Amino acid sequence: MEAIRSKFAVTLILGVTVLVGMMAAPAAGDGGPTYTIDGDPTDWGIHILTGNWSLNETWVPKDGVEFIVEDNRDPRWGGITGVHIKGVGSSYTRYYEDKVRHRDGYLVAEPYSDEPWDLEAKYLDEDDEFIYVLIVTSLDPDATGDYAPGDLALDLDGNSSTGKYGYEYGVKLGTNTGLSQGDIYYLPDWEEPTYIPENRPSVFNGYLSGGYKNGTATVVYKQISVDDNGHHNYVIEMAIPKLNVSMAGKSLKDPPTKTIHICDGCGNEHIDNSIPEFLSIAIPAAAVVGLFYYKRREQKGRGE
Ligand SMILES: [Ca+2]
Ligand SMILES: [Ca+2]
Ligand SMILES: [Ca+2]
Ligand SMILES: [Ca+2]
Known part of the structure; x- marks a missing residue:
């Protein structure tokens, strides 16, 4: 039993080491992903243009991409x-x-109010120079x-007291909600959405005292060939220069x-997530692999 325990420990340590090593390595080639x-x-490794949207594998991206699909x-x-x-x-x-409060x-x-307001997914990656974000949505950029x-x-400083509602930087995505698409602002004056205030913030149309425009992100926001539940869908793909959001020389991890x-502008739908969630997902996966190995050893030991 003692030998099995120590084998379990070795397996667990090896599993964690391999996974941590994989996480530390660049996701693709020299200089990281682009x-x-x-x-x-398609360059995110997802298959939403051709795949069945009710299958997980349609939405799962290439290595290193952090994501939420909803x-x-x-x-x-129901x-x-x-x-x-x-x-x-x-x-x-x-x-x-989870449900949210109207x-x-x-x-x-x-x-809330279904497909016309659905945000389907958010994907996130980075390299030395840029933060990359891809969003799948039902909302028209010109609406x-x-x-x-x-x-x-x-909120890249992790400080809820910097920036209104904690979000000290914003990237303008809509074309008819003020300012210009792609603009990066420091200390945007965020609005609270109408119907579900707790989903704040939604849009900004100016900045707080001390704020300013700080560069431009490359943003392409266009309709894709797939409709969902009878409504058009769009992809928002963007590259945000780390230099312009106080992330030069830093990693999201x-x-x-x-x-x-x-x-959404009205608040009917939101996606947010804490970063990094990398460790909280990968290490339990390593533990599960180790535990499986341990269980098999235990069964073999009992002659099963
Ligand atoms: Ca692309
Ligand atoms: Ca949908
Ligand atoms: Ca959704
Ligand atoms: Ca902040």
Whole structure:
């Protein structure tokens, strides 16, 4: 039994070491990953242009890409449901999308009012120079009012007291919600969305005292050939220069914990997640591999 325990320990340590080694390595080739910012999601390793949207594998990206997929409603809530997973590359788990509170006090499942407001997925990667983000959404970039898309909100210093609602940088995504698409602002004056205030922030149309425009992200926001539940879908693909968001020489994987957030203009749907979640996903996977090995050894020891 003692020998088995120590073998389990060795297996676990090896598993963790291999996984940590894999995480430290660049995701692709010398100089890390790069993406062509053209609105074509194929270079992220996902198959949403040709695959079946109700299958996990359609949405799972290439190695090193951190992602959340939350197409349609969480299967727990019924109605029109879809794939709900999150992870890094091919390592992923079920994503539980909790209900949110409407301004009138009751809980609702997202996307509130369904497909026209669905944010289907968010993918994230980086190299030395850029943060890359890909979003799949049902919102038209040119829309206004309740149909307007939100802007990308960045809390990259992990400090909830810097920036309104904690988000000290913003990238303008809509074409009819003020300012210019691709603009990066420091200290944006974020708005609280109308219907589901807790999903804040949504859009910005100016900046706080001390804020300023700080460069431009490359943003391509275009309709794709796939409709979902009778509504058009769009891809937002962008490269944000690290130099312009106080991330020069830094990695998203470094502490402190960061948050990248997007919410429809009206608040009906949002996606945000803490970064890095890399370790919290990969190490339990290593532990599971080790435990499986241990169980097999144990069964063999008992002659099963
Ligand atoms: Ca692309
Ligand atoms: Ca959808
Ligand atoms: Ca969604
Ligand atoms: Ca902050």
